[in-house]
Amino acid sequence: MRTKSIIAAPEIEALIALLAKVPGLGPRSARRAALQLMKRKDQLMVPLAAALSEAAEKVRPCSNCGALDTQDPCALCSAPDRDDGLICVVAEVGDVWALERAGAFKGRYHVLGGTLSALDGVRPDDLRIPRLLERAGAPGVREIILALSATVDGQTTAHYLAERLHSLNITISRLSHGVPVGGELDLLDDGTLFAALQSRRST
Amino acid sequence: MRTKSIIAAPEIEALIALLAKVPGLGPRSARRAALQLMKRKDQLMVPLAAALSEAAEKVRPCSNCGALDTQDPCALCSAPDRDDGLICVVAEVGDVWALERAGAFKGRYHVLGGTLSALDGVRPDDLRIPRLLERAGAPGVREIILALSATVDGQTTAHYLAERLHSLNITISRLSHGVPVGGELDLLDDGTLFAALQSRRST
Known part of the structure; x- marks a missing residue:
């Protein structure tokens, strides 16, 4: 029973x-x-x-970029037609997939495996940061794009990485804040509206 | 690529x-x-x-009642301390689990495997009804409880079964108080199920 x-x-x-x-x-x-x-x-x-x-x-994490694939290095790292001079830094593998779906990026990726978080006790050593510094210092790298979420943890991580990468003589960029495509203005939060106004471009 | x-x-x-x-x-x-x-x-x-x-x-369906278990007949059919005179008819295995969680019923179950539905083309032959009629006609059976959802299909099925079982000289009852109209049985809280079983009415 x-x-x-x-x-x-x-x-x-x-x-x-x-x-x-x-x-x-x-x-x-x-x-x-x-x-x-x-x-x-x-x-x-x-x-x-x-x-x-x-x-x-x-499926294993790619030893170079941290993305998940059945081959190592992964398909994105070994694709011959992608720009080695651009490295897009993201928090998670899902972010790589989101960017690939958008089809807007043809460089290489680097997956941190999370974001720094005082609350959850995630420290720089817990993320794939040493390998990023190695890759960023390689010859031919022109720009590091910090594609991290616009959350406190995401922006803390971006700030930390920007400082660590500062000594290298390369461009460090971030995703722009603004109105989501297809988004309605009066449904947006104040922070996004403020950012969208601040970073307005002349057409 | x-x-x-x-x-x-x-x-x-x-x-x-x-x-x-x-x-x-x-x-x-x-x-x-x-x-x-x-x-x-x-x-x-x-x-x-x-x-x-x-x-x-x-896991296989029980050949007697239609519930899912690793043994056949299932644990509920072979439990020695349950009342053989009461058979509770439900549409799906999830309904058995919901009633068992409520702990208000100590008889046997019969799982139809669905409800009659003109829209989805579910006819009496598609459900485990012949076996129910056999079981209901067995000596010692005093009551059949039709514990079907208070949806159109559930009530159509209950009505159909009540007619088929009418000729047997046993009590046919349905769940009553507590079942919200349009609500599905296996989403109900335990207290409501308990009340519904306690206040069942003969039809």
Whole structure:
């Protein structure tokens, strides 16, 4: 007999507990997800298990830039047609994907693996900063773009990196603040509006 | 070289595509989930893959009641201390779990596997109704509780079942107080479920 707190078989409870840890799913939605997965066993559950195993086995962080790929150096670092003189610094791999979807950047990337945070105790040593300094100092590098979030932690990190990179004789740039494309003016927060006004350009 | 639409390695894209089909996750949250899973490979990704494989391999619908378990008949059907005279009819396995969490019912269950739906083309033959009629006709069965959602389809199904079960000389009851009109059973809080079971009415 099962105790009252365990409703389903232990294998199902274990699956629900793990699904509940997946970002985007909570305890309730994990239960629904588990049921749907078991209902669609052959179309979804078995392929998902296989895809997780395969990715877990093959995907590794790139030893050069920190992005995730099945090859090392990754496809972005080894692509022959990208500009080696430009390095775009981002916090997470998801930011690389976002920039690649936008298709606006044809240089190289560097993934820090997070941002500095006094609150969460993330210090410079915890991020992929030494490798960035090495890469930034290589011959031919013209510009480092600090593409970090406009949050306190993101801007702290950008400020710290700008100081560390200052001695190298290269351009350090940041993403511009402003009105999001397609965004409505009267829905914007004051900080963004202020920044958009400050950095206005003549047309 | 990769085409523009494929940003990450094919193994990662395949994982994201499958995660996006999990109820509760969409294309965007699937990407976030994939990144977090790869970041927490040993704590989350590998165990989740194993849990999915194990559940896919071991969990089967109970041949008696239709609930999911690793044993057949399931733990609820084979528990010696439950009342064989009461059968609670629900649409989905999640409803069994919801009722078990509420802890208000100590009889047996019967999972239909859905509700009748003219719109989705679900007919009586598509549900586990023949087995229910068999079970309801067995000696010793005193009452059938139709614990179906207070939706049009749920109530249509309850009405249909009440008619089919009418000729048997047993009580047919439905959940009553506490079920919000239009509400789904497995999203209800325990207290409401408890009240609904306590105040069930015979039809």
